[in-house]
Amino acid sequence: MIVGIPKEIKNNESRVGMTPAGVFELVKNNHTVYVQSGAGEGSGFFNQDYQQVGASILETIDEVYAASDMIVKVKEPIETEYRLIKEGQIVFTYFHFASSERLTKAMVDSKSVCIAYETVEDAEGTLPLLTPMSEVAGRMAIQQGAKYLEKPVKGRGVLLGGVPGVAPGRVLVLGAGTVGIQAAKMAAGLGAHVTILDVNMKRLRYVNDVMPSHVVTEFSNEFNIRKHIKTHDLIVGGVLLKGAKAPNLITRDMLKEMRPGTVIVDVAVDQGGCIETTKATTHEDPVYIIDDIVHYCVANMPGAVPYTSTVALTNVTLPYVLKLANMGWQSACNLDKALSKGLNIVEGEIVYKEITEAFNWEP
Numbered sequence: 001m002i003v004g005i006p007k008e009i010k011n012n013e014s015r016v017g018m019t020p021a022g023v024f025e026l027v028k029n030n031h032t033v034y035v036q037s038g039a040g041e042g043s044g045f046f047n048q049d050y051q052q053v054g055a056s057i058l059e060t061i062d063e064v065y066a067a068s069d070m071i072v073k074v075k076e077p078i079e080t081e082y083r084l085i086k087e088g089q090i091v092f093t094y095f096h097f098a099s100s101e102r103l104t105k106a107m108v109d110s111k112s113v114c115i116a117y118e119t120v121e122d123a124e125g126t127l128p129l130l131t132p133m134s135e136v137a138g139r140m141a142i143q144q145g146a147k148y149l150e151k152p153v154k155g156r157g158v159l160l161g162g163v164p165g166v167a168p169g170r171v172l173v174l175g176a177g178t179v180g181i182q183a184a185k186m187a188a189g190l191g192a193h194v195t196i197l198d199v200n201m202k203r204l205r206y207v208n209d210v211m212p213s214h215v216v217t218e219f220s221n222e223f224n225i226r227k228h229i230k231t232h233d234l235i236v237g238g239v240l241l242k243g244a245k246a247p248n249l250i251t252r253d254m255l256k257e258m259r260p261g262t263v264i265v266d267v268a269v270d271q272g273g274c275i276e277t278t279k280a281t282t283h284e285d286p287v288y289i290i291d292d293i294v295h296y297c298v299a300n301m302p303g304a305v306p307y308t309s310t311v312a313l314t315n316v317t318l319p320y321v322l323k324l325a326n327m328g329w330q331s332a333c334n335l336d337k338a339l340s341k342g343l344n345i346v347e348g349e350i351v352y353k354e355i356t357e358a359f360n361w362e363p
């Protein structure tokens with residue numbers, strides 16, 4: 001198969017759909033790989049890195065789309081790419097169709113085969129192509145939180161790890177899923193005291209088993225949240241209700257209960273956030289302050305660390321890319337149930353019912 005890796009053209013997107021390690025595997029399996037010139041630069045991979053493992057470099061995005069049977073990328077195609085997508089071409093990427101009717105219509109019209117990373121789902125109901133980005137965001141939440149706790153940026157002026165003779169900072173983590181556990185682990189590693197809340201006892205038992213004793217689990221309810229926000233310096237929101245808006249676990253009135261300079265990093269912002277005062281921010285302007293509480297609510301946190309994010313993403317996409325290239329999409333999806341859940345639009349037909357439901361379209 002001929003596989004194309006275009007350069008991402010969405011604003012501020014520096015990730016790339018495949019690393020040289022992925023190209024190496026595809027070439028080893030007798031596939032041809034075309035990489036657009038400069039596609040990997042934002043993630044630290046240069047044309048010669050791809051050429052060394054057998055890829056050919058094409059100058060323009062038009063050439064990459066025109067030459068390829070399958071396009072592997074990161075973000076959904078943006079408008080200037082719509083016209084480049086061909087009938088029968090496989091496009092394997094994050095699509096998030098339910099948030100764009102325009103994109104959905106364009107992909108239906110293209111008659112391509114759209115396989116969405118975010119809906120690939122394994123037998124346990126987990127989403128293996130979303131997990132690495134939650135891991136990145138969870139770990140980053142502590143890095144960012146620690147920075148915004150500094151006084152010059154209006155934080156409380158607390159060093160998370162403390163020093164000998166001074167108690168460490170306190171981190172409250174809402175949700176003990178992928179984001180929450182990674183955040184707790186990073187905070188614990190810095191020496192902070194960590195409290196992690198969830199409504200799922202299985203998750204709390206797991207955290208209790210694997211984390212050091214300065215990571216304390218408690219059940220998530222309003223009483224416990226109200227109690228802890230008064231004494232914690234950094235609050236990380238990592239709650240997810242599958243397919244729904246995150247619940248507002250911290251309401252506006254509760255901000256007054258917190259100490260000035262407390263930092264909230266609401267990672268769940270992409271699902272509306274779990275803090276009432278959350279509104280999405282960008283890496284250019286990541287924080288805002290309400291009632292002396294610093295809010296960091298960047299909706300694409302992994303975008304700030306494109307090297308790590310690209311490698312983490314392609315580690316998990318590559319096995320599926322190889323299957324698709326080796327077997328074609330029909331056989332690959334017949335054989336692999338997880339991958340088949342990624343099929344969203346197939347040659348003009350929407351096959352993932354949540355998309356039609358999102359727009360109230362006739363099935």
Ligand code: NAD
Binds near residue numbers: 197203240241299300
């Ligand atoms: P996950 O499903 O692994 O974990 C969510 C956890 O929330 C679960 O353990 C669940 O039991 C818990 N939960 C549900 N209701 C709760 C409540 N009332 N109180 C406490 N916990 C509750 O999800 P995840 O992968 O950790 O993702 C969390 C959120 O982070 C998602 O919205 C995801 O889209 C988002 N995310 C954002 C970014 C970003 O850049 N901002 C990046 C990656 C992920």
